[in-house]
Amino acid sequence: MDTHPPLDLSAGEDQVEIVLQQFFEQAKERAAKLGPAYLSLWQSLEDSAAGGKRVRPRILLTSYLALGGTDRGAAARVGAAFELLHTALIVHDDVIDLDFTRRGQENVAGVFRGLAAAAGVEERAARHRGLSAGVIAGDLALTGAFRLLDRLEVDTEVRLRLAEILDEAVFASAGGELIDVDLSFQPGAPPVDEILRMERLKTAVYSFEAPLQAGAVLAGASNDVVDLLGLYGRDIGIAYQVVDDLLGVFGAESATGKSSFSDLREGKRTVLISHAAQTPEWSELSALLGSPTLSAREAARARELLVACGARDYAQNLVLEYAERARQHLQYPAVPPALRTALFAVADRAVNRGR
Amino acid sequence: MDTHPPLDLSAGEDQVEIVLQQFFEQAKERAAKLGPAYLSLWQSLEDSAAGGKRVRPRILLTSYLALGGTDRGAAARVGAAFELLHTALIVHDDVIDLDFTRRGQENVAGVFRGLAAAAGVEERAARHRGLSAGVIAGDLALTGAFRLLDRLEVDTEVRLRLAEILDEAVFASAGGELIDVDLSFQPGAPPVDEILRMERLKTAVYSFEAPLQAGAVLAGASNDVVDLLGLYGRDIGIAYQVVDDLLGVFGAESATGKSSFSDLREGKRTVLISHAAQTPEWSELSALLGSPTLSAREAARARELLVACGARDYAQNLVLEYAERARQHLQYPAVPPALRTALFAVADRAVNRGR
Numbered sequence: 001m002d003t004h005p006p007l008d009l010s011a012g013e014d015q016v017e018i019v020l021q022q023f024f025e026q027a028k029e030r031a032a033k034l035g036p037a038y039l040s041l042w043q044s045l046e047d048s049a050a051g052g053k054r055v056r057p058r059i060l061l062t063s064y065l066a067l068g069g070t071d072r073g074a075a076a077r078v079g080a081a082f083e084l085l086h087t088a089l090i091v092h093d094d095v096i097d098l099d100f101t102r103r104g105q106e107n108v109a110g111v112f113r114g115l116a117a118a119a120g121v122e123e124r125a126a127r128h129r130g131l132s133a134g135v136i137a138g139d140l141a142l143t144g145a146f147r148l149l150d151r152l153e154v155d156t157e158v159r160l161r162l163a164e165i166l167d168e169a170v171f172a173s174a175g176g177e178l179i180d181v182d183l184s185f186q187p188g189a190p191p192v193d194e195i196l197r198m199e200r201l202k203t204a205v206y207s208f209e210a211p212l213q214a215g216a217v218l219a220g221a222s223n224d225v226v227d228l229l230g231l232y233g234r235d236i237g238i239a240y241q242v243v244d245d246l247l248g249v250f251g252a253e254s255a256t257g258k259s260s261f262s263d264l265r266e267g268k269r270t271v272l273i274s275h276a277a278q279t280p281e282w283s284e285l286s287a288l289l290g291s292p293t294l295s296a297r298e299a300a301r302a303r304e305l306l307v308a309c310g311a312r313d314y315a316q317n318l319v320l321e322y323a324e325r326a327r328q329h330l331q332y333p334a335v336p337p338a339l340r341t342a343l344f345a346v347a348d349r350a351v352n353r354g355r
Numbered sequence: 356m357d358t359h360p361p362l363d364l365s366a367g368e369d370q371v372e373i374v375l376q377q378f379f380e381q382a383k384e385r386a387a388k389l390g391p392a393y394l395s396l397w398q399s400l401e402d403s404a405a406g407g408k409r410v411r412p413r414i415l416l417t418s419y420l421a422l423g424g425t426d427r428g429a430a431a432r433v434g435a436a437f438e439l440l441h442t443a444l445i446v447h448d449d450v451i452d453l454d455f456t457r458r459g460q461e462n463v464a465g466v467f468r469g470l471a472a473a474a475g476v477e478e479r480a481a482r483h484r485g486l487s488a489g490v491i492a493g494d495l496a497l498t499g500a501f502r503l504l505d506r507l508e509v510d511t512e513v514r515l516r517l518a519e520i521l522d523e524a525v526f527a528s529a530g531g532e533l534i535d536v537d538l539s540f541q542p543g544a545p546p547v548d549e550i551l552r553m554e555r556l557k558t559a560v561y562s563f564e565a566p567l568q569a570g571a572v573l574a575g576a577s578n579d580v581v582d583l584l585g586l587y588g589r590d591i592g593i594a595y596q597v598v599d600d601l602l603g604v605f606g607a608e609s610a611t612g613k614s615s616f617s618d619l620r621e622g623k624r625t626v627l628i629s630h631a632a633q634t635p636e637w638s639e640l641s642a643l644l645g646s647p648t649l650s651a652r653e654a655a656r657a658r659e660l661l662v663a664c665g666a667r668d669y670a671q672n673l674v675l676e677y678a679e680r681a682r683q684h685l686q687y688p689a690v691p692p693a694l695r696t697a698l699f700a701v702a703d704r705a706v707n708r709g710r
Binding site: 034037092095128129132133138139147151156160181 | 372373382385386389390392393396398443447450451453471474476480483484487490491493494495497498501502506511514515518522525526527529530532533534536556604
């Protein structure tokens, strides 16, 4: 394997923050003219965006810089567009899941539910008001994502390909969200393949495939490289999602920022559950899952069962398998060594998250 | 007044339909690959779009053609973008209002509630599934609006101005929607000015100001004309909304496509209500409004009271006043006579709708 010094993303990352900050500053200035509630909406949207780990801008900067891109400003702008898309999708996902918090903080819906409750609106109506604000805020973030691309000073062809990649990301994510909603209504646990497909569409495409490809297109890479990055992104994105599922049950709260009860209480459909459903442990396990009042003791028992039935091992192997597949796509000669080194490191971090 | 033959919009209108049809055909082809539910989502989104009266594309074509524009294909594309924006906004507005029908037909949420119910999902969960589908579908239509502009083959400066106009339309509409949600939680009737401001932001900007200005920018009109069209659009848009409020209570169901009970049953905040709240008739009227079981007799009584207290006259005068203000903006020499004639006709039709 070739060795290369690690990429220095810091300048690009700083610029992403500046682009986002300017975007929200301008929006808040305009919003303030329409009244305090609208300003609050933009503020809570900015707070939602601020809580992110910038996974997508970083992955975009990685492919862009490793492919020799030098216009950090342009890459930061596209990275910020993906971050706004992410914000839009999680704000709307929370509306769909009727969630009022994210990462332990009130989300947009939570803030607006709180404002309504403080104004004396009764609980049910206050919740509805919160969710309505979430619908509106997500639309604004989605619009912002396309707007950041619009004003990019690049060749028309590059701009159109970037817009197409962003569009494809929205398209896949919407399809995945719909499949997720549908799966939640099906009795029993769906097959592993269906879970992986849903997770790929809902999250992996816009989080990995699309930003990797956008970085490459912006850097002027060949179509071969863009295609290979799509394949790498697909596989590493799936690995990342399965790690998420593992962390959602076995992760330390301090590392994940969310209670390791919540996936169990919600009865979230994951590859762990799909695997467990095929084993004798399922009858005891299925009685515990999805109980909103699951105790710490019951959660511990559910974890024990997921280990005993082999679901944890199965998921961990899936992670390794998909990460290895992802690396394989980088072995083609079309992939420059610097990119290979950088994305091997991304794969390692994805696999070892939360450890 | 100058006389001009009426503009022939028909070729442009046909092209709008073709753009929309192609947009949905392509999307459905892609969606089918992700599964039948996603195809159904796109189909119900297309059905939602098909139900529109194409107010926004027509108004855009009017300003474009009256200002001498000749590229009907480009104008149709921008018109279709505004129609998709309209579709996105009504789909999300229905989610916010918990409405499952529009114009007597099931909307996206209604279709998906029905699919869930048919699959044996219980009522409450089926409703939630329907609303979730509505959130997702609105995002897709919103994305589509920006995408149609992206691929427009015009100068960068023109494209950016169009994107900015579309962005401003989303921004205003989101702000108006938020104010509308807030007003619905306030006890009593808000002042007329607040209602008019909300209606302008929520609907008039994206329905009149923005498409008029977009047509002018695309036709290469001067900034003076673009500004005057904004002012005209603002005032005619407000007149249009007040006519809507009048039709919502006094209109024949055959003309409006919606029950003339629904605004009364919903207790919708309109200028009629704001005016009535300042009169002695309010104590009897307020007891009738917002009752979901309002009878035909009670509705008739509510209408009587709205006439007796002067609210109907007041609203009708507002319509005439705003339509007249709108016409005044067209008297400047910068406005070409053909445009003036065409927009006088638009004003007349707006005022006389449903008569």
